[in-house]
Amino acid sequence: MSRVSKNPVTIPSNVEVTISNHNVLIKGPLGSLQQKITEFVVLEVVDNEIRIKTANESKHANAMSGTIRSLIANMVHGVSQGFEKRLQLVGVGYRAQAAQDKINLALGFSHPINYVIPDGIEIETPTQTEILIKGMNKQIVGQTAAEIRAYRKPEPYKGKGVRYSDEKIILKETKKK
Incomplete structure (x- = not known):
């Protein structure tokens, strides 16, 4: 697993996260953002944190897990602070x-x-x-x-x-x- 994706994304109290099939929707005080997720990455919300895991152990899944983690962290920061x-x-x-x-x-x-x-x-x-x-x-x-x-x-x-x-x-x- 990517070093970047090992760190969970902390969800602030004023941000709401909805994960559906290959989509993540993040709503906050500034608005809402949506991102499509590849099938190589699995997301979980546990204790106000988003955890990113790979679906398999391929190099592509490893790379995509770090990319998706960065995108989601930027989305959470964007809807809360901008x-x-x-x-x-x-x-x-x-x-x-x-x-x-x-x-x-x-x-x-x-x-x-x-x-x-x-x-x-x-x-x-x-x-x-x-x-x-x-x-x-x-x-x-x-x-x-x-x-x-x-x-x-x-x-x-x-x-x-x-x-x-x-x-x-x-x-x-x-x-x-």
């Missing part, structure tokens, strides 16, 4: 403004960029150069942050662009005569 990513805009004239279902980005192009916010994601702009992405699904939060960052990745000479708040950009030295 996930967030912070982006920073670095550059002269770089701005972001959150509208109802869009975020307007001015990133030095000749045209503004209107990014449509996916369902289940909430975007705030505390300042014009900060973007805060919140949601209960870790994968969608990360994908949204990556798509916004991809419009203008940080360049290595001046560091201008869209970067994660905890990202360190190593600047290159300019060409010398």
